[in-house]
Amino acid sequence: MNFEQVAALKNLLSSPKRIAIIPHKNPDGDAIGSTLALSKYLSKKGHNTQVLAPNDFPKFLKWMPGADQILNYERHNAETKKFIAEADVIFTLDFNDFGRVGHMAECLENAKAKFVMVDHHQQPSGYAVITYSDINMSSTCEMVYTLIDAMGDRDLIDQDIANCIYTGIMTDTGSFKFRATTSQTHRIVAELMDKGADNTAIHQRVYDTNSPSRLHLLGCALKNMVILEEFNTAYITLTQEELDRYDYEKGDTEGFVNYGLTLDKIRFAVIFIENKEEGIFKISFRSVGDFSVNEFARNYFDGGGHTNAAGGKSEKSLEETIDYFVSLLPKYKKALTA
Template structure:
C-alpha cells in the first residue's frame, strides 16, 4: 500500500461506517481467515463489521474465532441483501472481480459504497477506491497483516486475529511449502505465534478432523488418478455419483489435486469434479515450476488464479472435458518438461 492509499483508508475508518466484508464464492482458509481477522481488527477500532459469504464453506474452518459473524448469503438472503444495500464501506478479500462472488455480483455492482480490495490474484479489476493488490504475496492473510501494520494497528492483533491469519497463511502456502512463502512470510507467522496463534492446534483443526467418508472418497479419487507421463501430467476425476455415494460435504475434496504433484516427474496436476446442481465440472489446476496454470485456465477453462494454483470450469461432461483437456497438452509439451 502506498501512502495515499493508507491515508484514504485511515480517513474512511476515522468515522463510523456500515462495513461489510466479502470473500469469494466457495471460500477457502485464506478467504475465511482474512475476512474474520479483518472483522476482529475493525471491531477493535470501534467499527461494527459483518462478513457475508456467498455460500457455505468447509466444516474444518467453522471452529475459527467468531465464525458466527459470518452470514451465509444462500441461507440468510434477506439479511445479507439489506446489509450490502446499506453498506457505506465494503472490503472485498481474496478475489479481484465481482464475478468471483456468484449471486452477490449484481448487488456489489449496484452498491454505492466505497470499496477496498485486498487480494493477491492476477489481473485485478478497477472497482475499488483503494486497491491493495500484490500477486507475489503468499496469501491474502499475509496482506491483511500488512494492512493492519500500515494502519499502525499491530498492537491490536489479538490471539483471535493471529489465529485467523495463521490459518489462512498456512492453508494458502500448502503448510509453507510453496514458492510464495518468503522469509517475510515466516517473520509474519512468527509474530502471529507470539501474539497467541497455537500452530499445532490450528494444524490439527484444519487437517486432522477427517471423517471416514472423506478418506474413502480420497481412495476413490486416487483410484481414478490418470498419469500422462509423456506430458508430465496427472489428473483425477470425481463424478457426482461418487461424491453422493461417500456423503460429500463442502471441503471434502480440498487438497486432493495436490496428490498428483507428489508423483516423481509430474509437473502438472488437475482434478475434475462434477457438480450437477450447478451444471458444471469444477476444475482445480496445480503446477510446479514456471508452467502457468493461471494462463492455462484463462485460455481454455474460463478460470484463473495464480501461476502455480488456479481454477476453472467446464459446462460439458467429465468425459468430454477430460478429452478436451488431453487434446490441449501437446501444445504445452515443451513447457511441461
Template sequence: MNSADIATIKSLLATPQNIVIIPHKNPDGDAIGSCLGLSKFLDCLGQNSTVVAPNDYPKFLKWIPGNEEILNFERENSQSKRLIEEATLIFTLDFNHLSRTGQMESYLEAASADFIMIDHHQQPSDYARVTYSDVSMSSTCEMVYNFIDSLDGVSKISKDIATCLYVGIMTDTGSFKYASTTSQTHRVVAQLIDKGAENMQIHQQVFDNNSPARLHLLGVALNNLVILEKYKTAYITMSQDELDKHNYSKGDTEGFVNYGLTLDGIIFAVIFIENKEEGIIKISFRSIGDFSANEFAREHFNGGGHTNAAGGRSDFNMEETTERFIELLKNYQKQLNS
C-alpha cells in the first residue's frame, strides 16, 4: 500500500466503525483465514467487526479460531443484510469484483459504507475507496499481514491471528511449493510461527481429516483422469451422480485438480465438476510455467484467477464441455509444447 492509502485507513480506523468483512462465494482457506485474521486484529483496535460469508465452506476450515462467529448469508440472511446496511466500513478480501459474492452482490452495491479491498487476483474493479491489490503476492493472508504491519500492528498479532493467517498462506501456496512463494513469504510465516502458529497441527487439521467417502471419491476422480499427451494436458471429470454416490460434502474435491500436474510432462490440469443445482459445470484450471490458466479461463469459460490457478464455468453438459475444451486445446498446442 502507498502512504496515501495507509493514511486513509488510519483515519477511517481512528474512530469506532461498524465493520463487515466479506470473503468470496465458496470461500477457501485463504479467504476464511484472511477474514478471521483481519477481524481479530480489528477487534484489538477496539473496532466492531463481523465476517459475513456468502455461503457455506468446507468442514476442514471450521476449526479455525473465530469460525463460530462467521455469519452465513444464506442461512442468516436477515441479520447479514442488516449488518451490511448498517456498516460504515466494508472490507472485501480475496476477490476483486462484487459479482464473486453471488447473491450478496446487489446488497453490497447498495451499501453506503466505504470499501477497502485486499486481494491478489488479476484485473481488480474500482468499487473500493482503498484498493490494496498485488498479483505478485502468495495469498491474501500475506497481504493482511502486510496491512497489519503498515498500521504498526505486528505486536498485536496473537496466536489466533497468526493461526488464521498461516492457514491461508499454507493453502494458497500449495504448502509453499507454488512460484508465488517468495523469501518474504517465508519470513512472514516465520513471524507467524514465532507468534504462536503451530505449523504441524495446522497442516494436520487442514489436510489430514479426510472422511472415507472423500478418499473413495478421490479414487473415482483418478479413475476418470484423461491424459492428452500431445497437449501436455490432463483432465478429470466428476458427474453429479458420482458425487452423490459418495456422499459429497462441500470441499471434498478440493485439490483433486492438482493430481494432474504430478504427472511427468503435464503442464496443464483441469477438473470438470457437474453441479445440477446450479445447472453448470464448475471448472478448475492449474498450470505450470508460462502457460496462463487465468487467460484460458477468462477467454473461454467465464472465469479467471491467477496465472497458474483459475476457475471457470460452462453452461453446457459434461460431454459438450469436454469436447469444446479438447477442441480449444488445438489452438494452444504450440504454447503448451514450447
C-alpha cells in the first residue's frame, strides 16, 4: 500500500464502524482466508465486522477460525441484506468487479457504504473509494498481511489470523510453486509460522481430507482428459451427470485443472465443468510461461483473472463449447509451441 492509501484507510477507520467483508462467489482458500483474517484484525481494532459470502464454500475450509460465523447470502438472505444495507464500510476481497458475486451484486450496487477493494486480479473496476490492487502479489491473503503491516499492526496478528493468511497464500500459490511466489512471500510465511501458523496441520486439513467419491471423480476427470499435442494443450470435461454419479460436493473439483500442466510439454490446461442449475459450463484456464489465459478468458469466455490462471463460462452445449475452444487454438499455436 502507498502512503496515500494507508492515510485514507486510517482516516476511514478512525472511529468504530459496521463493516461487511465480502469474498467472491464460490470462494476458495484465498477468499475465505483473507476475509476471515481481515475480519479478525478489524474486530481487534474495535469494529463490528461480518463476513458475508455469496454462497457456500468447500468443506475442506470449514475448519478455519471463524468460518462457522460466515453468513451465506443464499442461506441467510435477509440477515445478509440487512447487514449490507446498514454497513458503514464494505471491504471486497479477492475480486474486483460486482459481477463476481452473483445475485449479491444488486445489494452491493445499492449499498450506501464506502467500499474498500483489496485484490490481486487484473483490470479492477472503479467502485471503491480505496482500491488496493496489486497483480504482482501471490494472493489476496499476502495483501491482507501487507495491509496490516502498513497500518502498523503486525503485533495484532495472532495464531488465528496467521492460520487464515497462511491458508490463502498456500492455496493460491499451489503450495508455493507458482510464479507469483516471491522471496517476500516466503518471508511473510516464515513470520506467520512464528506467529503460530501450523503449516503441517493446514496442509493436512486442506489437501488430505478427500472422500472416496472425490478421488473417483478425479479418476473420471483424468479419464476424460484430451491432449492436443499440436497446441501443447490439454483439456478435461465433467458433465453434470458425472458430477452427480460421484456425489459431487462444492470444492471437489478444486485443483483438477492443474493435472494437465503436469504433462510434459503441456503449456495450456483447461477444465469444462457443467452446472445444470445455472445453465452454463464453468471453465478454468491455467498456463505456464507468458501465455495469458486472462486475455484468452476475457476475449472469448466472459471471464478473466491472472496471466496464468483465469476463469470463464459458456452457455453453449458441451460439444459446441469444445468445438469453439479448439477452433481458437490455431490463432495461438505460435505462442503455445514457441
